[in-house]
Amino acid sequence: MASLSGLCSSFPSLKPNNRIGGELSPVRKDSLAVSTRSNSSFKHSVAREVSADLSKTNDVAGLKQAKQGGLEKDPKALWRRYVDWLYQHKELGLYLDVSRIGFSDEFVSEMEPRFQAAFKAMEELERGAIANPDEGRMVGHYWLRNAKLAPNPFLQVQIDKTLAAVCDFADAVISGKIKPPSPEGRFTQILSVGIGGSALGPQFVAEALAPDNPPLKIRFIDNTDPAGIDHQIAQLGPELASTLVIVISKSGGTPETRNGLLEVQKAFREAGLDFSKQGVAITQENSLLDNTARIEGWVARFPMFDWVGGRTSEMSAGVDIREMLVGASMMDEATRSTVLRKNPAALLALCWYWATDGIGSKDMVVLPYKDSLLLFSRYLQQLVMESLGKEFDLDGNRVNQGISVYGNKGSTDQHAYIQQLREGVHNFFVTFIEVLRDRPPGHDWELEPGVTCGDYLFGMLQGTRSALYANDRESITVTVQEVTPRSVGALIALYERAVGIYASLVNINAYHQPGVEAGKKAAGEVLALQKRVLAVLNEASHFSLPSSSLIQRLDDLQMQFSHFNAHCEDPAESLTLQEIADRCHAPDDIEMIYKIIEHMAANDRALIAEGDCGSPYSLKVFLGECNVDELYA
């Protein structure tokens, strides 16, 4: 779920059979012939800081770099560097400036063969990805964004048909041809239920591209927090009757998404509404979700291709998904170039490698200077960290790769942490996202002679870039003319490809996420343990009688619990944590049992007979609700 499912890549699901670039040995800094860097270990490089050592040598270039912290400071040389390296995509109106990353010509030469290998690996990936029997479904995100590239006419037709069906559905919803059973007769709201790529992509696109007054408003349930779900449903109020609920889960079995769906369905029932008349499923064919939707006869079902998020956005906000696909497709084309300087994705990967020593030694701070791109940094956080954060390389070496990504927006973040970026711990490089067009034509005005509101934003970006560079903090600047469906599609495609190329450079598989499973598995174990704890407490509540003094003490303790409203007809035996752990046959899990009890007690489902949660050893517990027999019958 690493990427905007709205467009884009099969990153999470595309599991190539052939290891990409498996034949490549990882590029190591210390293998570079000429470098201002020391021999650094693979795991711990302090490359940038060793430049001082070079001042002891007679190497003039090294000396100069050492004096200047390795970065070019002469304005004229810097201007030449800027112009020499400036990448422009004319048609997209997109620029990439890498001049404020300090890579040397020697570094570029040294990396050249690695890039050629990465380009080759990417080409193989594009070809190999056309069929992915692993998942029993078709893969090929580049031709999904450009059906003409599809390998056969059947697929081409299928892609075009699906895209057309989505657009038709969206039009029909917006025009009122497809409508809810409620008297109003039109859908007014979208409630999108999904998590990960199934939420962040649509959220980002909706926020970046939605008009001020979209035909349908969109809300998101993107977590299994009950209070958060309640809040979203409460905000809909009576408009629940005219809400189109779109449930997105590639596997159809994501627990958070399933929970969100169950909660929403309950709200529909309680409001006397028929959910099936307002539900849409977007998922793989024949998944649990797909089957449920088919059997219950939901309004629509769409197969989980990769531009699904885009659908959601389109339906909600009139976003032109075809234009997004055009932008992505144009960028896909540009990033197929095998000339490093002419391939903006490769340039990004080069910068990342240089800045992080190829081992994630620095964080990537993403600062879009445009409110509507606030979520782009979170989107990149997901794309980059999930794709690159890997324990093993393709040869099975433990490498603990990754690049940490964070950021919100400029200039707002200047008031939050530019202080640290400029003067504090030097553990990052910055990516500025610049948008040249300030506001629609004809709306600009001057706040003071010759200066507009947008000039300030521009000045803050440029000023920050300069001030950081003056303190040897490196940065990349990506510039687009405007935030449009086309430029957003291009930005996404640019970063997807950069991640793919970088993964090749460091010899990892960017397309799986084994580490996510560990947390899910552990979560499942917690829930399983909770069931056992419940069973033990339930059993205890039926086989003994508490003393009356205990009842008295319970009354005394009531103040500790808000809404103490359970009352057992058959009062329970209270147990210590150790007793519960023993009866659960889980003596090693006593801490988790304690936490389960603490959580249940806070929600009136377990009652604390003695002691309190601050002193776990003293704790004695019994079950809050006694009528749970049916669950364990």
Place this chain on the structure above:
Amino acid sequence: MASLSGLCSSFPSLKPNNRIGGELSPVRKDSLAVSTRSNSSFKHSVAREVSADLSKTNDVAGLKQAKQGGLEKDPKALWRRYVDWLYQHKELGLYLDVSRIGFSDEFVSEMEPRFQAAFKAMEELERGAIANPDEGRMVGHYWLRNAKLAPNPFLQVQIDKTLAAVCDFADAVISGKIKPPSPEGRFTQILSVGIGGSALGPQFVAEALAPDNPPLKIRFIDNTDPAGIDHQIAQLGPELASTLVIVISKSGGTPETRNGLLEVQKAFREAGLDFSKQGVAITQENSLLDNTARIEGWVARFPMFDWVGGRTSEMSAGVDIREMLVGASMMDEATRSTVLRKNPAALLALCWYWATDGIGSKDMVVLPYKDSLLLFSRYLQQLVMESLGKEFDLDGNRVNQGISVYGNKGSTDQHAYIQQLREGVHNFFVTFIEVLRDRPPGHDWELEPGVTCGDYLFGMLQGTRSALYANDRESITVTVQEVTPRSVGALIALYERAVGIYASLVNINAYHQPGVEAGKKAAGEVLALQKRVLAVLNEASHFSLPSSSLIQRLDDLQMQFSHFNAHCEDPAESLTLQEIADRCHAPDDIEMIYKIIEHMAANDRALIAEGDCGSPYSLKVFLGECNVDELYA
């Protein structure tokens, strides 16, 4: 602007005359007598990774730690560690678990004198901060949260009076006693204009504590992005007439805030509304903003005390600010303890020091498992990074301190980057924020036998914590019963104090932000240069005539510019970048001039005669609008 002005501390403005702990030498890892860590240089520590070296020694404890990556893995020992170190604030229902940070008893002993010094420094700060002649205003955020602590009855009365005035004003707005001139007769919306602490604090509090249907809805203008401002105003639509605009700027001169105000005032004019009847200023007395508001007779003015953001929130959402202050005050009291184990702020500082080697060698990932706390991580990002990200220590040594902070919310972020946290680059520690109460009493139900939606959220948190720890990733867990005004106040106070103590430990001043000025200054220089460029282009447009071929070429180039609608009566001489730079007497600023031109061209304010922005050397430019004489007369 480091902190929630809504409550809280004078962090940004509180500049103690006495350097706090100036007499302390910084605590250095390599000064610790017993440690699993190597002699690390101050700037680059690889402390955790050298544990393997210890396995060569005969030190049994060291050996054990080395084998286990330094972290205790035996379940029973871990449970003891959990219970031993568990901090509980009974009245607040707040717990702090530091057991998953691997500090040793020896480390704690070694740090003890440093903590005593930090406590003493904090006590002096509290006392010394009562008067801060630097800024010509009173300081003392602890008694601002508890007027009884104020040093004299006059101040006490003033604090109580101001708080009462704020509450009365909020009540009057909500009840409709104070109302807009519009026929509706009630304020329905708040538009809060501010940036940094003047935005993030209120945003966080509003999102955390606002009821589903607040009496007034709140929107924020927190940037100088014109499109972003337009979007907020457009969303208000006709409700602009019933919008209370609250302008917040401590200095009264923050450019982004000033620009936001000017834009909003323009929107009011264009809607035929009288801004002064709907504006509120929150700023220092006699600031430019304060004077403007007084002269124009705005609805209300409030002095910029530190709980100002809280006011905003209260007015918008019925948030009980008094309860927030109670929570903060209770936590202030708890964090005055000079017993490390009983002082939760000191425990946090201890963990940060251990985890980051006292030099920010690891990032702090903040994961609140509760949707409404999404912005808490951004709030902490601001508080921690702006306070701790400092170039020099109090003795003038260059230390480049700081801790990078990022995070959004769990379990959503598990789908974004838990992959990297668990398996990827080990450059972080996690802070989990746990909320025990899932949803209000009586609303819970079981999705499946014995399991609620909230149990999943709980399970995801616990599972992630376990899975990370199993891979030697350390974490802190802060637990609160519920998200209430009181607990939010307590959380803020907890982290403020932790930052203060940590700053003492590493011997830096947490209360200024000199680095922010550099960016602002650079931004000002960019705008000044832009004015010179405009003047040069303007002059050129009046003293020469272009050839007719140029006019023709311009027509050809029109396609490059959207909305090419300027027409010069007196056609201009086009200039190369070099010529402009020379005429500006700024030959070294040619790159910035290029960027200024690029930005102006994208906004139809400069016209490109030849070449394009992708080839800067080829570029020839003239001015888009000729009638700017009055500006430079």
